[in-house]
Amino acid sequence: MDLIQHIYKVWVAHGEPNLLGRCAKVDEFAKSADIYEDTKMLEVHQMYEDVCFRLPVEGESPSLMNVDERYQKKISDAEVPLYPGCTKYSKLSATLIMYTLKAESGLSNSGFDKFMSVFEDMLPEANTFPESLSTVKKTLKDFDLGYEKIDAYVNDCILFRGKDYENLQKCPECDAPRYKVNLRTGKIKEGVGAKVLRYFPIIPRLQRMFLSASVCEQLTWHSSHHSQDGKMRHPVDSVCWSSIDKKYPTFASDPRNLRFGLATDGFNPFSNLSSTHSLWPVILVIYNLPPNVCMSSENLMLSLLILGPKQPGNDIDVYLQPIIDDLKLLWDGVDMYDVYSKAMFNLRGILMWTINDFPAYGNLSGLTNKGEFACPVCGPETCSYWLPLARKTIYVDHRRFL
Numbered sequence: 001m002d003l004i005q006h007i008y009k010v011w012v013a014h015g016e017p018n019l020l021g022r023c024a025k026v027d028e029f030a031k032s033a034d035i036y037e038d039t040k041m042l043e044v045h046q047m048y049e050d051v052c053f054r055l056p057v058e059g060e061s062p063s064l065m066n067v068d069e070r071y072q073k074k075i076s077d078a079e080v081p082l083y084p085g086c087t088k089y090s091k092l093s094a095t096l097i098m099y100t101l102k103a104e105s106g107l108s109n110s111g112f113d114k115f116m117s118v119f120e121d122m123l124p125e126a127n128t129f130p131e132s133l134s135t136v137k138k139t140l141k142d143f144d145l146g147y148e149k150i151d152a153y154v155n156d157c158i159l160f161r162g163k164d165y166e167n168l169q170k171c172p173e174c175d176a177p178r179y180k181v182n183l184r185t186g187k188i189k190e191g192v193g194a195k196v197l198r199y200f201p202i203i204p205r206l207q208r209m210f211l212s213a214s215v216c217e218q219l220t221w222h223s224s225h226h227s228q229d230g231k232m233r234h235p236v237d238s239v240c241w242s243s244i245d246k247k248y249p250t251f252a253s254d255p256r257n258l259r260f261g262l263a264t265d266g267f268n269p270f271s272n273l274s275s276t277h278s279l280w281p282v283i284l285v286i287y288n289l290p291p292n293v294c295m296s297s298e299n300l301m302l303s304l305l306i307l308g309p310k311q312p313g314n315d316i317d318v319y320l321q322p323i324i325d326d327l328k329l330l331w332d333g334v335d336m337y338d339v340y341s342k343a344m345f346n347l348r349g350i351l352m353w354t355i356n357d358f359p360a361y362g363n364l365s366g367l368t369n370k371g372e373f374a375c376p377v378c379g380p381e382t383c384s385y386w387l388p389l390a391r392k393t394i395y396v397d398h399r400r401f402l
Contacts, residue, residue, distance in 0.1 A: 080128055081128075082094050082123070082127060082128060082129060083123050083124045083126065083127040083128070083129075084124065084126055091128040091129070091130075091139075092139065094129060094130075095130050095136050095139050095140065096140075098112075098116065098130070098136065099136050099140065102133075109133050112133050113132050113133055116129070116130060116131060116132055116133070116136075117131060117132070145200070145201070145204050145205060145208075147198050147199060147200045147201075148198070148199040148200075148201065148322070149193070149196050149197070149198060150196065150197040150198075150199055150322065151178055151179075151193035151194075151195070151196060151197075152193070152194075152195040152196065152197050152318070152319065153171040153173075153174070153176050153178070153194070153195065154176055154194040154195050154308075155171065155173075155174050155176055156195075156308075156312055156313075156315035156318055156319075157171050157172075157173040157174055157176075157315075157318070158171065158172070158173065158318060159197060159318060159319070159321060159322075160178060160193075161321070161322070176194070177194065178193065178194065179191065179192050179193060179194060180192045180193070180194050181194075195307070195308055196307065197304065197305070197306060197307075197319055197322075198304065198305040198307070199303070199304055199322040199323070200301075200302055200303050200304070200305075201322075201326065202284060202301060202303055202323065202326050202330075203326055203329070203330070203334055205301060206258070206334075206336070206347065206349075207336060207337070210256075210336050210337060210338050210339060210347075211337070211339050212339065213339050213340045216256075216338055216339060216340035216341075217340060218288075218289050218290060218293055219255075219256055219258070219286070219288045219289060220255040220256055220288070221288065221289060221290045222234065222236040222255065222287070222288050223255035225290075233291065234287075234290075234291050235259070235261075235287045235352070236287070240352055240353065241259070241287075241352070244259070244350060244352065248350070251348055251350065254345070254348075255288075256288075256338065256345065256347065257347065257348045257349065257350070258286055258288055258330070258347070258348070258349040258350075259286070259287045259288060259349070259350055259352050260284050260285065260286060260287070260327070260349060260350070260351045260352065261284070261285040261287060261351070261352055261353055261354070261355055262282065262283070262284055262285075262323075262351055262353075262354045262355070263282075263283045263284075263285060263354070263355035263356065264280055264281065264282045264283065264304075264316075264354070264355075264356055264360060264364070265280070265281075265356060265357060265360050266278050266279065266280040266311045266360070267279060276309050276310075277307075277308075277309060278306075278307070278308055278309065278310055278311040278312075279305065279306070279307055280304075280305075280306035280311065280312060280316070280319075281302055281304065281305055281306075282302075282303050282304035282305075282306070282319075282320070282323065283300050283301060283302055283303065284300075284301040284303050284323075285299075285300060285301075285355070286299060286301070287352065303323050304319060304320070304322070304323060306319045312363070313363055314362075314363055314366065316363050316364065317364075317366070327349065327351055330347065330348060330349035330350075331348060331349065331350060332348075333346040333347065333348050334346070334347050334348075335347075361376070362376075371384075371393060372384050372386070372393065374393070374395065375395070382395065383395060383396050383397040383398075384396075
């Protein structure tokens, strides 16, 4: 697991002034000997802190939970060396490294089991190295934030969530069954959804981000790094950012309030081997972070996985309901603990824009982007012509926008 250890460098070559601000504090914090001394062990303890930490109730100081025996055993396992005399790796840090290697290399489950078995045999006796993939997953299960499986109708009508639809067995719109049906026998497979949406809640992940002092520093980077020469180097220098500041001054008054971008697009997970499957990930980008950090893979928050035999098309709004509900909740405010300032605060968030190609732009916005009026900006004034022999529409006069 690669936790955030990035250091922002001032873009002097691009005209950014070399000012000492909050970013300099981040550099000073990250360069301390405690941060880089045995990084893997630091990550392990950070994971345990994330799992065991809870928000304080009124009148109580923030602290770790009174963990039960299971967590006490997990914590002791983190400090057990990989083998007697090993000072570089613990049982859990070795597990994290191996699981990351499997994910990055695309190693199969059976191949990973064989590798783990051979590697364990190479280590000295009395080692604590995990012997199989199942053992690795069991060890890491307690650190998993998890995700929600939400049944959806196969025709993309509604989601089985909320008090109105959660317990329904058929679609109120098209009368389609909730669960899969055996095409040969016609028998319904109870508990097996005809279509399932995977939702990864964003608020618990934001809570964990604010439990890291270095990340808390980076989330307020934008407040002291506005462009001084009129050049745009970060979304903080954009017109949209300043418009939000003017329209919602209360929101802009706290630099910890988050500004998101939402990106989505569909692809075939099986390359060209199958044309009957579609996968649409929905990703949130946090623009409070420095430019070299906000677009890094660990800070791109996967929020939704829309799976199905075909793309959702204009019905994608049905699948966006869970993330929209969380964004509404964030706009109203969510209690959060800031480990850097060691105080509770009310975190708010706003969605600034969406990132997508032109077909997905039509799906997300609900605007026409094909046919006679394909331009969402021009609308009925779109300069288009139908070629009867070629049987297609062409668009002209677009040079006027250049």
